[in-house]
Each structure stands twice: as C-alpha cells, then as structure tokens.
Amino acid sequence: MAAQSAIIADRFDRVESDAYDPIDPNGNITINWDFQVFNVEDMSPYTVMVSIHNYQMYRHIEHPGWRLSWNWTGKEVIWNTVGAEATEQGDCSGVGAANARPHCCQRRPVMVDLPPGTPYNRQVANCCRDGVLSSLVQNNLTSTAAFQMVVGEFALATDIDGNKEPEKPWHFDIGVPGVDQPRTPALPASSDDEPAAPIVWCSEHMCPVRVHWHVKVNYRQYWRVKVTVSNYNLVKNYSDWNLVLQHPNLRSLTQLFSFNYKPLVEYGSFNDTGMFWGLRFYNDMLLQDGNVQTEMILEKQSDFTYSGGWAFPRRVYFNGHQCVMPPADQYPRLPNGASALRGSLIAGHCLLLLFFFALV
Structure with missing residues (x-):
C-alpha cells in the first residue's frame, strides 16, 4: 500500500x-x-x-x-x-x-x-x-x-x-547548534591538538568577522553608504554568507551595487529590515582574510537626520548571528552639511565598525 x-x-x-x-x-x-x-x-x-x-x-x-x-x-x-x-x-x-x-x-x-x-x-x-x-x-x-x-x-x-x-x-x-535547544557559548569542544576558537588575525576585537558601515556621501536628496564585510578567520571561508541590516531608511533604498537584496519585515509601506547576500559566482563566498563590499544609495525621508546615531543600523546579523553594536557614546557625530560630512569621513573619524561577537 x-x-x-x-x-x-x-x-x-x-x-x-x-x-x-x-x-x-x-x-x-x-x-x-x-x-x-x-x-x-x-x-x-x-x-x-x-x-x-x-x-x-x-x-x-x-x-x-x-x-x-x-x-x-x-x-x-x-x-x-x-x-x-x-x-x-x-x-x-x-x-x-x-x-x-x-x-x-x-x-x-x-x-x-x-x-x-x-x-x-x-x-x-x-x-x-x-x-x-x-x-x-x-x-x-x-x-x-x-x-x-x-x-x-x-x-x-x-x-x-x-x-x-x-x-x-x-x-x-536536527543536530544544529541554536536550533531546538537553548543557545550556548559558541566554543567547540577542544583537545590538545584542536584549538577551542577560530584562528583569526590579531586585532583589537579578535573576532572572525567584522562589518564596517561607512556613511560616505551626503547629497541634497540622497545619501550614500558603503558596507564592507571582512573575514579575519584564517582557516574558514563563508560560502553563501548573508547580512541582515535594520535601519528605518531601508524603505527608501533606491540603488544597490554588487549584492542581492530583499526586504524581510514589511507592513504596508513600512520596511526597516533587509537581507543582503552575494551574487552567484562573483562574491557569494567570503574568503579567508578577504572581504566583500557594496554601496547603496538611499533617498532621504522626512525623518532623516545625522544626529543621535540615526544614520547607523539598529541591528546587524551575519549568517544569522547578531553582531555586537558599539556603545552609544562611541557613535561618531555627523554634521548635516554635505561638504563637512565628506571631509570628516575622509579623515577617518566617522567610520562605524560593527564587530561580530559569535565565533562562527
């Protein structure tokens, strides 16, 4: 039967x-x-x-x-x-x-x-x-x-x-960490021959992945952001990686370069969360000691401002793991003028670095 x-x-x-x-x-x-x-x-x-x-x-x-x-x-x-x-x-x-x-x-x-x-x-x-x-x-x-x-x-x-x-x-x-069981620290069991954490470049943050949000250009009706995801892991490539960003201006994303994009949370005209991932056979693999990057152009809406950290993401996820956000007092202060903004960013004082906290 x-x-x-x-x-x-x-x-x-x-x-x-x-x-x-x-x-x-x-x-x-x-x-x-x-x-x-x-x-x-x-x-x-x-x-x-x-x-x-x-x-x-x-x-x-x-x-x-x-x-x-x-x-x-x-x-x-x-x-x-x-x-x-x-x-x-x-x-x-x-x-x-x-x-x-x-x-x-x-x-x-x-x-x-x-x-x-x-x-x-x-x-x-x-x-x-x-x-x-x-x-x-x-x-x-x-x-x-x-x-x-x-x-x-x-x-x-x-x-x-x-x-x-x-x-x-x-x-x-299913045998997958984080599914059907409480989350535990992401440190695998180790022995004398196996390290308990990924091998990463020595850096200030000592995390295997870093997400860099760079407010790059301020136009009259638009603003431009560059996002770079860097792999500090020396022994692992991330195939089919993805990045999730939460920002209120994503509803007005007008142009994106080199990445795929899809809104995740939509209620009518409301959309503040989007998923980004690489183009097939181009940048869908984040290589060891490498990076992938995109630039996006967003249209300014009535709530647009550079004050109070508004220009930076509310949440960031890499491959499903939530990234650690910098403390509010470490957010760079951005001027509203286009010329002043451009100058301060080029000087390197207005770069927001978002560090991935989990060992993946």
Missing part, C-alpha cells in the same frame, strides 16, 4: 536568548516523514522519504551540516538508505544473515547527508550537499534536504482514520 500524504514528524524553532525573533517570527525547520510503500498484512519492510525543510528566512545550516536523529518506538532497523547514511551501524548480530546485515540497528540512529558527487544510484532529489541548507530567501531550491530509507522490524499503530500503519519515531533532533 502506498501512503498518500506526508506526515509532519516534528518542527524545530530556533531558540535564541530572547526566545522570539521579530525579524523572522515564523522561522522553523520542519521534518516530514512520508510513508511511500508499506504493507501491514505481511509486515514487510516499508519505504519512507524523510525531508528536512529550512523555513528560516535568513538563517542557513552551514558545514558540517545537519545530523538528524530520532528515537525508534520499537526494534526497528534500517535495511537500506539512499541520499544519506547512518554514522554508526550498531549491533546487528541478531538481525538478518551474516552476509546481509541491516545498514543500521541503533535505537537512536544519527543520519548525515552524502557529499556532492555521490553516484547517481545513491542519490534522491534534494540530497548530497554535505548537510548544507540555504536560507529560504537566499535559495528556496536548496533549502530542503531529503533521503529515503527501507525500515523493517517495526510495530503497528492506528492513524486518526482508524487505519493501520507503521509506528512513527519520536524525539527528533
């Missing part, structure tokens, strides 16, 4: 320190457990398609990727997989013949994605990207992952319509 509908096995909300993200209030990662073929009469192994959907607007899952795990309800075993593999086989000595053991007999299996270049007979659609998932805005074609399994030794359950079906697993975990 073939299943006709997907079953949402679990949904994971990203847990941040404030437990709510106003920029992406509905962001989540959803796991679908879709029975494809099963026969409850002879209890032969069933086939299931498992899919992972990243419904987060601007947060993506980076390398080393997702590690999906769950608890079986009975004595289930995984006979075969396509598009992913278990990290351990477990004890399969009591199942099958000596030359035909199951792929995995763990009570709590951990599945990982296969790498690009996997042979076609081991692939399914949306597999084989090393566990990396794009954010929904950046690329909705690569924000989903999937793999297929053949599962045996299962127990039966009754669905809401009274029909018999295999018992579904429970307690899913």
